Amino acid sequence: MQQQPAAGGRPRDFGELAKRLRGRTLDLLAIGLVGAIIVGIGRQAVQWWAVDPMTASSQGSAGSTVPLLPLFGSDGQPVTIEFGRRQARLTRRTFQGSRESALEQLAVLCLERTLAAPVPRHPPDQAERALLAALAHRQPWDSKPGQWQVFLTEGPVSLAVGLRRAKETAEAPPPPASASSGWRVAANAFAFPADRQQQWTIYETAPLAAAVERPLSSALPGRPSEKPATGAESSASLRNRLLPDSVIPLMSLTAGDGSSVTSFHVELPGSGRMDQFQLQLEQAATRAGGTQLDGWRTQDRTERAVWRISTAAETYRWEVQLRPDPSGTSVSGWASLLKAGSGAEPLLPEDSAR
Incomplete structure (x- = not known):
């Protein structure tokens, strides 16, 4: 007979405790990744301009007005942010719909970016190794054995992670430090609930090598159609x-x-x-x-x-x-x-x- 959790939600055995710890670890990793992105944005934004934007725009002259950045993305279209010469980008988009639809949108978007992204060639850092270790005990949302996996975890900040596996050939050996599993993080996506009901903000990260936009799958009902951003x-x-x-x-x-x-x-x-x-x-x-x-x-x-x-x-x-x-x-x-x-x-x- 299967053991039930004790009163108050306390785990009854080591297996249940380990399962909870793995889930909590992944939540903390998600929060840490989001924090790292926010810190990166903050550091770059400090250098954005040498004057206070409110002061500049209050002067009433187009000669010293900084760009109207808040208007970017106000029409619901995605906005992509690149940080200097770093080989990565961050894209922000909004989504209107239920929590279930937003999570599926998050996972499908991460899958699209994962399939477009190359396998990283640089060695994995400590954060990536920790994330790979946590994901090793979870079932993927979708996968193609030996090629790619997409994981989805729900929480205050819902996270989707896309993994690619290096193909070992005579011309292309596996990336450094990936021989233990062969899996590398190729894409990330995060979903935050917005202030309005059933509105979500989704952030995705991907290498610049995968920066060419691809049309998103139209399988989800109510999703606005998006064309490849050739412009x-x-x-x-x-x-x-x-x-x-x-x-x-x-x-x-x-x-x-x-x-x-x-x-x-x-x-x-x-x-x-x-x-x-x-x-x-x-x-x-x-x-x-x-x-x-x-x-x-x-x-x-x-x-x-x-x-x-x-x-x-x-x-x-x-x-x-x-x-x-x-x-x-x-x-x-x-x-x-x-x-x-x-x-x-x-x-x-x-x-x-x-």
Whole structure:
């Protein structure tokens, strides 16, 4: 006869205790992973701009207004965040529906990203090894034996983890430090309940190598259809061409339509003249087919210029703001590449007049 838990929910035997401990361990690991992401976002956000955004926007001039970041993703489309040159990205999206539907959405999304992600080549760190050890005793939500697994755990922060297994061939030996099991974490996804009833915020992490968006499965009822973000892919390539090689990116946000905002830092070589860097930006915009809408203007130590960039498929508004370091040896700035008609930022009066 099967033993029942004692009154008060206390475990009656070691097996039940071990099961509870494994579940609690996975919950703590999920909270730790979320905390690490939040800390990473915080560190990058501190460098986003050298002034208080409220102070800048209250001045009432477009010449010193920081990007309207809260509007990114307000239409329900996913927003992707890249942190400098780190080989990973974080994507945020919202979902409306029941808890069961949100959990299935979370798992399906993690599966999509897992199938698109390569097996990591770097050795697993301590956090990944601990997560793999905890998952070794759990049944996957879905799997293909010897190739991939997706695990789903419910809680205040629900977590989905996707694993890939390295294929050992003569040309491609298994990744370092993975010989014990062969499994590596390829993707993570987290679901948080939002303030509104039956609304959820889902975050997913994946390597940049898997950054090409794939359409999500339409198997779930009520899920909005999502097309491959070809616009986002082409705008990312355009953004990279518009920023000189000397630019050190700090953080980039990309909306579902391809509009993006990027903060950056650049060291000024030689004489430290910022006009040389401004010339590089002008030349890059010209090579990309850009037409300058507003030349460099100075206000409150901030230099600003605007271009219209037309490609074969789309038209973008490219704005750059620069603020020199007091020492004169470096520049901090941000650049926005907004798809025409995106509404992410109001156009200047002179934009529509030209």
